[in-house]
Amino acid sequence: MANPSPITYDNTALFDRRPLRYDPWLTRNLRNLLFTGIASIFAAIAVLPLVLVLFYVLMQGGRLISVGLFTQLPPDIGMEGGGIGNAIIGTLLVTLIASLIAIPVGVGGGIFLSEYSSGGWFANFVSFGNDVLAGVPSIIAGVFVYGTVVTTRVFFGQSYSAMAGGIALAVLMLPTVIKTTYEGLKLVPQELRWGAYGVGASKFVTVMRITLPSAFTPIATGVVLAIARAAGETAPLIFTALFSSFWPDGVFDPIATMSVLIFNFAIMPYQAQNELAWAASFVLVMMILAANLLARWIARMTKV
Amino acid sequence: MTSSSHSSQSADSSKGDACMSLQNVTISYGKFEAVKNVFMDIPRGRVTAFIGPSGCGKSTVLRGLNRMNDLIPGCKLKGRVVFDGHDLYDPKVDPVEVRRRIGMVFQKPNPFPKSIYENIAFGARINGFKGDMDELVERSLRKAAVWDECKDKLRESGFALSGGQQQRLCIARAIATEPEVILMDEPCSALDPISTLKIEETMHELKRSYTIIIVTHNMQQAVRVADQTAFFNAEAVEGGTGKVGYLVEFNDTERIFNAPGQQATQDYVSGRFG
Amino acid sequence: MLTDSSQAGSGPTNPHRNLDADAFTLRRRPPSEKLLDLGFRQLTLVLASVVAIVLLGIFITVFQGAREAMASFGLSFLTISSWDPVNEQYGAFTAIYGTLVTSILSLAIAIPLGVGTAIFITEDLIPSSVREGIGLMVELLAAIPSVVLGLWAIFVMGPAIRPVLNWLHELLGWSPFFDTAPQGPGMAPAILILVVMVLPIITAISRDALNQVPIELRQGAYGVGTTRWGAIFSVILPAAISSITGGVMLALGRAMGETMAVTMIIGNSFNFSFSLLAPGNTIASMLANQFGEADGIQVSALMYAALILMVLTFTVNVAAQWIVRRLSLRY
Ligand SMILES: Nc1ncnc2c1ncn2[C@@H]1O[C@H](COP(=O)(O)OP(=O)(O)OP(=O)(O)O)[C@@H](O)[C@H]1O
Ligand SMILES: [Mg+2]
Numbered sequence: 001m002a003n004p005s006p007i008t009y010d011n012t013a014l015f016d017r018r019p020l021r022y023d024p025w026l027t028r029n030l031r032n033l034l035f036t037g038i039a040s041i042f043a044a045i046a047v048l049p050l051v052l053v054l055f056y057v058l059m060q061g062g063r064l065i066s067v068g069l070f071t072q073l074p075p076d077i078g079m080e081g082g083g084i085g086n087a088i089i090g091t092l093l094v095t096l097i098a099s100l101i102a103i104p105v106g107v108g109g110g111i112f113l114s115e116y117s118s119g120g121w122f123a124n125f126v127s128f129g130n131d132v133l134a135g136v137p138s139i140i141a142g143v144f145v146y147g148t149v150v151t152t153r154v155f156f157g158q159s160y161s162a163m164a165g166g167i168a169l170a171v172l173m174l175p176t177v178i179k180t181t182y183e184g185l186k187l188v189p190q191e192l193r194w195g196a197y198g199v200g201a202s203k204f205v206t207v208m209r210i211t212l213p214s215a216f217t218p219i220a221t222g223v224v225l226a227i228a229r230a231a232g233e234t235a236p237l238i239f240t241a242l243f244s245s246f247w248p249d250g251v252f253d254p255i256a257t258m259s260v261l262i263f264n265f266a267i268m269p270y271q272a273q274n275e276l277a278w279a280a281s282f283v284l285v286m287m288i289l290a291a292n293l294l295a296r297w298i299a300r301m302t303k304v
Numbered sequence: 305m306t307s308s309s310h311s312s313q314s315a316d317s318s319k320g321d322a323c324m325s326l327q328n329v330t331i332s333y334g335k336f337e338a339v340k341n342v343f344m345d346i347p348r349g350r351v352t353a354f355i356g357p358s359g360c361g362k363s364t365v366l367r368g369l370n371r372m373n374d375l376i377p378g379c380k381l382k383g384r385v386v387f388d389g390h391d392l393y394d395p396k397v398d399p400v401e402v403r404r405r406i407g408m409v410f411q412k413p414n415p416f417p418k419s420i421y422e423n424i425a426f427g428a429r430i431n432g433f434k435g436d437m438d439e440l441v442e443r444s445l446r447k448a449a450v451w452d453e454c455k456d457k458l459r460e461s462g463f464a465l466s467g468g469q470q471q472r473l474c475i476a477r478a479i480a481t482e483p484e485v486i487l488m489d490e491p492c493s494a495l496d497p498i499s500t501l502k503i504e505e506t507m508h509e510l511k512r513s514y515t516i517i518i519v520t521h522n523m524q525q526a527v528r529v530a531d532q533t534a535f536f537n538a539e540a541v542e543g544g545t546g547k548v549g550y551l552v553e554f555n556d557t558e559r560i561f562n563a564p565g566q567q568a569t570q571d572y573v574s575g576r577f578g
Numbered sequence: 579m580l581t582d583s584s585q586a587g588s589g590p591t592n593p594h595r596n597l598d599a600d601a602f603t604l605r606r607r608p609p610s611e612k613l614l615d616l617g618f619r620q621l622t623l624v625l626a627s628v629v630a631i632v633l634l635g636i637f638i639t640v641f642q643g644a645r646e647a648m649a650s651f652g653l654s655f656l657t658i659s660s661w662d663p664v665n666e667q668y669g670a671f672t673a674i675y676g677t678l679v680t681s682i683l684s685l686a687i688a689i690p691l692g693v694g695t696a697i698f699i700t701e702d703l704i705p706s707s708v709r710e711g712i713g714l715m716v717e718l719l720a721a722i723p724s725v726v727l728g729l730w731a732i733f734v735m736g737p738a739i740r741p742v743l744n745w746l747h748e749l750l751g752w753s754p755f756f757d758t759a760p761q762g763p764g765m766a767p768a769i770l771i772l773v774v775m776v777l778p779i780i781t782a783i784s785r786d787a788l789n790q791v792p793i794e795l796r797q798g799a800y801g802v803g804t805t806r807w808g809a810i811f812s813v814i815l816p817a818a819i820s821s822i823t824g825g826v827m828l829a830l831g832r833a834m835g836e837t838m839a840v841t842m843i844i845g846n847s848f849n850f851s852f853s854l855l856a857p858g859n860t861i862a863s864m865l866a867n868q869f870g871e872a873d874g875i876q877v878s879a880l881m882y883a884a885l886i887l888m889v890l891t892f893t894v895n896v897a898a899q900w901i902v903r904r905l906s907l908r909y
Binding site: 028029031032035036038039040042043045046047049050051052053056057060104105106108109111112113115116117122123125126128129130131132133134135136137138139140141142143144146147148171174175178202203204207225228229232233234235239259262263266267274277278281284285288289292 | 643690805892
């Protein structure tokens with residue numbers, strides 16, 4: 001072992017060396033404080049809209065909640081009172097139609113991308129197309145269904161209909177369902193599939209009995225969120241499902257939905273209609289928040 | 305013979321050439337005490353090695369020496385770590401200042417998402433380096449035995465290097481800021497034997513001006529580079545949630561490997577551990 | 579080998595067969611199972627191709643619909659700002675200008691807010707319960723339907739920001755961007771409501787990106803003696819920048835196509851004005867307002883505008899994917 005030479009910090013002159021003590025007036029510490037302050041202000045601004053929107057929806061809409069709201073039709077122009085019963089049923093119906101289309105198609109497409117495709121051009125095209133479709137503005141989905149379903153009157157000569165609205169919403173849901181299915185299935189460990197093949201299960205059995213159930217949680221979470229999203233969509237419904245002041249006649253007739261009701265009634269210069277817009281907002285927001293909490297709850301189940 | 309060969313643990317602290325002094329240090333993650341009651345005086349201008357079985361808290365203690373544990377939520381240190389006359393855990397102490405004077409090389413290579421040149425210059429610049437940056441970069445890379453591999457791609461990303469090269473880049477980065485103490489957590493675990501030897505040469509070089517503390521699982525490496533060696537061990541305690549680490553023995557490397565004071569040390573260094 | 583239906587343990591019918599072979603009745607896969615396997619694969623393939631069909635369908639529908647207007651107005655459609663159903667003269671300049679200005683300006687406001695918030699909730703500046711609370715609130719904000727935000731904008735936000743807009747007009751009235759007196763609806767409130775809509779996207783994506791920066795990288799930065807914000811600006815943000823940029827582009831696409839909240843607050847005016855305080859229009863809000871009642875060449879003009887919107891959002895989204903793939907760093 002060599003003798004340790006006397007310790008010389010010959011190079012320290014080239015560096016700033018300060019005492020170890022914390023100096024709050026140092027530029028870097030002041031800058032730190034400044035940025036922390038800015039970030040906290042930004043975070044406060046970011047949560048402010050939610051607080052304010054929820055506050056007003058609860059205040060303005062919550063006080064109008066009554067039995068009549070759920071059981072009555074909207075009032076005629078100039079009249080008081082009334083309810084949004086038809087719009088609530090309409091939203092449920094249109095969202096149901098959309099789910100019945102988008103969930104099977106989306107889950108099937110997701111299974112194909114994750115389990116059956118081996119990265120060929122077709123799978124690449126589908127997953128690229130899926131990302132593109134996810135970015136298509138919702139109003140364009142409305143234009144598409146207007147052009148293909150409404151103006152062509154494919155459904156028994158009917159133009160505007162609940163069905164058309166449901167299809168438009170399904171177009172919006174589809175990319176989300178495919179993506180969550182695909183990503184959920186990708187999370188399933190490969191060993192699980194091998195295990196199933198190892199005992200001689202066919203691919204179909206493996207997918208249906210092993211892979212898909214293992215990915216249930218992320219898929220269910222994503223699907224619930226997609227449904228909640230669709231229930232609040234307005235743009236694709238304005239000229240597909242249109243609106244109706246009456247109780248729904250069937251899936252091939254125009255139908256009222258809460259979101260379109262809010263839009264129509266918000267811009268009317270009548271107090272009663274404005275109030276119903278707030279009440280519908282309250283009901284819609286509560287439904288959507290409940291769905292979000294449900295999704296969170298599903299997601300948490302497996303984390304235990 | 306070196307002047308310290310006769311010194312024992314207590315003699316070291318009385319001599320007062322200790323660079324860092326740990327006084328009854330206990331580090332816990334949340335409720336779990338990872339290492340307990342460590343006393344040691346780390347001499348200045350020497351290489352000190354920490355050895356011991358996996359999970360006994362070597363990295364934990366090492367991170368405790370430059371307040372790296374501050375970054376881990378829930379990690380608490382009790383006791384005193386004295387450096388340069390200050391308790392590093394005094395609330396008045398600025399952890400940033402501490403890390404500027406006590407540098408660190410990590411177990412996993414972690415180059416910044418910047419060019420190789422910037423990886424080195426970044427640390428130097430924030431430490432207020434006033435000299436010739438090009439020269440510093442070259443000197444640091446040479447000392448870390450990676451200059452030849454890097455000299456033609458200084459402007460390329462640090463990620464464009466192999467794992468071992470990245471690690472040497474990180475060593476160069478730590479050397480470049482010329483801290484008084486360099487902490488190294490298994491710096492050679494991702495390196496081939498040639499690079500490892502180069503790094504060890506660098507350590508011999510560096511200890512003229514710096515104090516080095518190195519965690520290693522490689523006994524030969526500890527023998528080759530370290531003047532002093534600390535052996536840590538872990539044992540289960542009643543009512544505890546896991547194994548609690550503690551310092552078994554801290555002495556001259558020669559003594560630890562040839563005539564350890566404890567049976568556990570003897571077992572470990574002779575590979576009869578288990 | 580013929581399979582029989584006897585259960586294991588119920589007694590072998592053939593004494594030469596051993597028990598085990600008897601217990602497994604499906605040692606050889608029946609053709610029906612193979613058919614099912616194949617059929618299921620074909621089914622998922624068909625379902626997957628629905629995406630492609632829908633996408634092509636959207637493009638063809640819009641393009642076909644737009645052809646008549648493209649033939650009569652050509653590219654001057656992009657630069658003319660009159661929208662005159664009486665004389666059948668259509669130009670989308672006002673709406674294109676509105677789309678670009680509202681989306682870009684709203685992003686300019688939302689990027690610092692969103693990234694700042696994301697840093698605030700990832701960098702342990704505050705206890706983790708508070709961080710999670712803020713994260714949850716931002717996520718729930720994304721769940722509020724845009725039509726509800728529009729309602730809120732009409733009745734709450736609009737009146738509330740009126741004095742601020744008046745003040746801006748007085749202060750900056752000399753510039754063309756503020757030279758009209760604020761009325762109720764206008765581009766400025768539309769920009770603000772768009773900020774509310776894209777903020778959750780930017781925050782969520784930035785938060786995920788920052789969370790993915792490995793702890794080792796942070797330690798490295800602190801190890802050479804940076805301060806917290808030194809580490810954030812020089813190491814952590816650069817490491818996350820590609821995902822954040824991708825998120826910003828996605829948000830831009832969303833802002834361009836956002837319809838309801840904007841159409842309720844922007845005023846839907848076809849009179850072109852540079853002023854942010856004046857009522858304006860976007861392509862999406864124009865479609866929402868006119869599509870139901872339009873006929874003849876006006877429908878085609880609207881389809882033409884829809885095509886422009888599609889091209890814009892398509893470009894932005896593809897750019898987003900390209901950025902994420904191209905700039906992403908290896909850790
Ligand atoms: N971030 C952390 N959070 C909670 N516990 C931790 C954390 N890091 C380490 N521990 C625990 O502290 C104990 C000591 O870990 P440490 O990493 O210091 O061991 P080590 O001696 O460095 O082991 P190795 O040789 O494998 O690197 C272990 O029981 C470990 O589980
Ligand atoms: Mg370790």
